[in-house]
Amino acid sequence: MSKITSDEVRQTATLARLELSDGEVHRLTRELDAILGYMESLASLDVSGVEPTTHAVPLDMPLRDDVLEALEPHLPVDLALLDAPKRHDAFFEVPKIIEVTE
Amino acid sequence: MKLEAVIGLEVHVQLATRTKIFTSASAAFGGAPNSHTDPYTLALPGTLPVLNRAAVDAAMRLGLAVDCEIASCRFARKHYFYPDSPKGYQLSQYEEPLCKGGVVPFLLDGEVRSVRLTRIHMEEDAGKSMHLAGSPVSLVDYNRCGVPLCEIVSEPELRSAAEAGAYLRAIRQLVRWLGISDGNMEEGSLRCDANVSVRPVGESKLGTKAELKNMNSFKHVEAAIEYEIARQSDLVARGERVVQETRLWNADKGTSHAMRSKEQAHDYRYFPEPDLPPLTVDPAAVERLRAQLPELPLARWRRFQSLGLSAYDAGVLTADRNIADYFDGVVRVGVSPKLAANWISTEVLSRDGWRVEAAALGELIALIENQTISGKIAKDVFDKMWATGKGARAIVEGEGLTQVTDAGVLEPACRAAVEANPKQVAQYKGGNEKMIGFFVGQVMKATQGKANPAMVNELLKKLLA
Structure with missing residues (x-):
């Protein structure tokens, strides 16, 4: 039985804003199905005696002191806006993003 | 059929740190548009988050002040696409928040009530978008993007707009008291969404809720909840159904309207942030923070009453920690708490600033108590203290104001x-x-x-x- 349907792949692609052709949907469905199959073989292992791991690397969270770096903590505005598709004065300009019904 | 309202609040508090939660760009309010950005804030490729210690401490202090369990935790990516979030996800906490449970006491009509918390978690703020009327574009400023937030999630235990307002005021009082936020709703450092539903009295199942947004003052929060309770009660009375939706409050019209429901069913695809290891909480560090907490507003409110103040006066003096500290400073001189309270509320709080120090006001009140001067003369002396910075005794002696009792x-x-x-x-x-x-x-x-x-x-x- 397949672990994922092509509809679920399409839905996931929509959420991730990915535009997929029918061919890509079929290929990805097959590949994801195989990946989920590997997961299933992991699930068949008995891990009852193993401590749960929350992260692959045994590191403590490094913490940073709350200080503004003395040297150029910020990008100059023109540099910050350099890659903006469009700018309006010192703002990034984007298509209107609020949607309401009255 | 008698209905009751069921209200839960999600309160976002901006933490008053110098730098952002995951990068050392400035977290200051305002600034010229896009002047507080750096490569991480703009999600440029190759940048990585590094957590701000001060933000964690502030969140832990808040959690400790409301009796949360402080737990080791993880950050998670909450995915959504919106121009105010350059990364395409918000770093938040999902299954493992920093603070679990907790209780917030609050005062309503002089009575102590409380609401339980589900959790308090840490996350980053989004940028700010501006929508110009009639224009087909929006403008985005990323200065606010990445400012540390605590989201305080209450259980759905509030039963009226007044309770919700009082709870929210208690949160503001507390975060200011702890010095972790300025709690300013107009500037957005304190924000509130409300989940509101109604159900028949006696029913234990929750009704379908609406989520209210866009309320940027205490008054708006109360008015929007009031309106929503009436709207849903009306629907139920007419035999119609409440629809689950997000509604935006329109303060000018005094009504709310539904947001377009395209993305109502959120699918944020949370997953653990791979670029940050778990945050392990050291119990000894937590106990150190707990021991350093100041006497909290409610404890102080009670202590002030035990000194003989009315609940109302105690409330005025604990509205803000500076006032409470000032009062304690005056009383420490050894004068009557009641007299000190009267002087502070009529003379000190009616002026701007703290130009007469607590000990100096104590000295003045002591002169009234030992009948060196009358209360009436004392007011003139206080004016002079305020204007000149001189001490009460110096002014009384210098101007021969000593009361005549001969x-x-x-x-x-x-x-x-x-x-x-x-x-x-x-x-x-x-x-x-x-x-x-x-x-x-x-x-x-x-x-x-x-x-x-x-x-x-x-x-x-x-x-x-």
């Missing part, structure tokens, strides 16, 4: 007042006892306000008997 001086003054006003004497003797005030006034005028009023009163009564 009967040898007061008696002739009283006699003179009586002899000069035969008409008023006749009225007094005719039964108009209020006339005594007139004579006291005459004596006070003759002594430039320095006569001890109680003694003058007594002497006059004897002379007029």
